[in-house]
Structure formats: structure tokens, C-alpha cells
Amino acid sequence: MTITWDPSPDAHPATGSNWAPVFPDALASASEQFGLGRPPGLPAGLDSPSARDVRPWGLRGLVRPEPISRHRSGLRYDPGRQLLVGADGRPVLEDRDDGPSADSVSDYDGDEGKSEDWKYDFAPDHPLMP
């Protein structure tokens, strides 16, 4: 396979001016051209594991993460300041001398975002059908 996008160093936007995204990614479905993440608060799925004969081999060795949460209650997004604030209205960042930290995550989504266990497109064009 030949990867054809941005073949020239001159095309790199860090070294040039603006660039025009033209949806060149042949591998991505139409929906994946604008991949979006899992919505907040969605409950975990309820499927049961299949029999060992048919369950994908790579799913052996799964671990259940320890719930880690240092989040205070009463957090809310402040649309005026465009950031997370506590019940007292102060930005959460002001209360953290360590800043965003991957070791202070809740359910391993990461309070910085969701990229370490990122799924490219949570809602594709054609969701898997039963």
C-alpha cells in the first residue's frame, strides 16, 4: 500500500502556512473522517464473555482497573470561563498543584481526555448489528 497524503515535507503545516484538509484518507470511512469520542456517563455494556473456543484469543489477560477518583463532587463546566469549576465556582486547576495528571483518572478515561484508551470513532456510519 502506498500512503499518499502529505508526501512532501513542504506540505507540513508546521513549516508552511495554512493547509487545506481534503479528506484524503482512503482507509477511513466517511464517518471516521470526523471521529468522535464516547459520550460521558454512558453505562458499561452488559455482554457476557463467549466460550473459550470462540472468544478472541487476544482478550485473555484482561484486567479490571481499580477505580481511581480524586474528583470532588459538584464539578461543573463553566461556559463563561470555558473550563471546569468546583462547587465554589473556582477553576479545578487552581486546586491542583500537580496540574492534569494521568495518574489521577477516573475509570481510566483520564481527566485530561480520553486518548490513552482511545477508540477512534465511537459512533461510526454503520454500527455493528446483532
Next chain:
Amino acid sequence: MTVLILAPELDLSADRMVEELRHREVPVFRADTAWFPAHLKIDARLDGGHWAGRLSVGCRSVELQEIRAVWFRTPSTFSFPDTLSPTERQHAFLEAKFGVGGALGSLDVRWVNHPNRAAAAYKPIQLATAARCGMDVPATVITNVPQAVREFADRCGAGRMITKMLGANHIEEEGVRRIAFTRVVPEADILDLRGVDATAHQVQECVRKAHEARVIMIGDRVFAFSIHAGNKESFVDFRADYGALTYRTTDVPPTVAAAVRQFMRRMGLLYGALDFVVTPTGRWVFLECNPGGQYGWLESKTGVPLTAALADLLAGAAN
């Protein structure tokens, strides 16, 4: 000249960026696509070869033509009311995706990173591209043939083959979330390969490791951190136990840095978090690149101003 941040509400790195840009007096408009359609409104019209109009949330709004850079932090998927039927919901979702995604995605501005860089999520493409760019990569097999796994395990030697996910590293079953960290394949699982034929699997040689390193690429700037594991679990996959890790800034060998820059250009990425194994002899072996990988905790642990570097990149387009 505004920076548009598309990020979930709970994203402290985005919070920090909002503060950084505000400190620099760079206008910021932050939104999560999960607010669409209830709270996030788009009113776009085709004006010549560009989309003009407005994106608004409550009393805040930004003219599309004022946007000069977009920081795409994996915003959440659109949110529709439960009153819609599943069919209506799917229709609404696709219309939103093609409408909002299309209008925003066509903005001729600096994207960090543009979401259409989906190929960057394909690890086999990453590995092939990294190798073409001159990086060392682990011996890797992708297969659904049990015999191929067995033969590769023999070549790697006892206890020297690992397996890792190609896509998302977690699943949800029975109401709980389960994570698949990189793991050394135990002998019992090599003897019992049932399920290999169920789908594609990735197995790799277990590269001899002194420590891991994460390279944060921001534009052409290279920031590197060595990650030192304090226990067995985090030695195999540092994500398995963040509490057992220590960090140091480090230098990337010039040949690796040059290869990484070439990799980023080929993948069309302005930002990336690249993971390496550093061998006891000092060889850097590429593992993968996460186009949306986290950096905030490394900034916190080491004091390296990554947010400022990213703000330079975003604000540079906005100024």
C-alpha cells in the same frame, strides 16, 4: 483570530490551554460536539470556496471565518434526546456528522490534528511508516492463523513474545470495563491458541528494555521523557501502574528525531505522543504513536512547558 478547541467538558489539559491562551490574549472558543444539537448551534453558509457563518453556545459565538486554528481533543459524540426512535437517532447522528463535521472539517486552518488523519490510528500503518522513515520497530506478526502465532513464539523464544491490541485497549462486559495492557504471552496461552482464528491478532517480539520513553511532538519541536518502571507490571506496559513510574527528561538521538519528524510529516500529524522502548544498549525502538496522546501528566512531573509549546503552535496560526 480565534483558536477553536473541540474537547470534552472534563478535560483539564483543555482547561489549562484555555487559561494559557487567555493569558496571551488569544481569543478562544471551546465546545464539545456532545452539546450538539441542544446547546451547540451551527449556522454555516457556503461563501465561495469556504464555509462562513457562526458557531455558538449560549451567548458565546465565533464566526467561522475568524477561526485560525483548531485543537481537536477527541470531543464527545453528538447527543440526541431519548424521545427519538433508534432509526431517527441514527439519521440525526449521520446528518450531524456530515453537516457539522463537514463544515468544520473543511476549515482551511491549522488543525492539531485534523480528525481525518484516521490512518494514524492504524498501528500496522504506523509500524510500516516508522520503518520506512528509518526507525527500529519490533518484529511483528498480525494474523488469525494459530500456527503463525506458534511459529513466531518459537522464533521469539520462551517468554519473549508479547501481545497488544490493535484498536481500543478495553472492552466492556457484564457491566464493567476491562483493559488489555500489553502483556507477555504465557506458555499456557501459546499451547492453547483457541480464538486466534476469531479475528486479527498482533504479536510482537518482547524488545529487551532498559526503560520506555515518550516523545511528544508539537509541530517540529521534540520533547522526550524517559519513563522508568518501579514494578513488573509497569515494566511491561507503563500504563499498568502510573504510581510506580518515575520520569526524567531525555534527549532523542538525532537520527531518531529526524525519523520521527519524517514520520509525522508522512502521517500528516502536527501533534503526536510516540512511545519507544530504549534498550540496554541505547537503541530506540518505536512502539506506536498516539495522535491524541496525553502530555499533561508529563508536564506536571517534569515541569517541561508542553502546554506553552502547544499554545505557541495554536496561537501562531491565530496571530
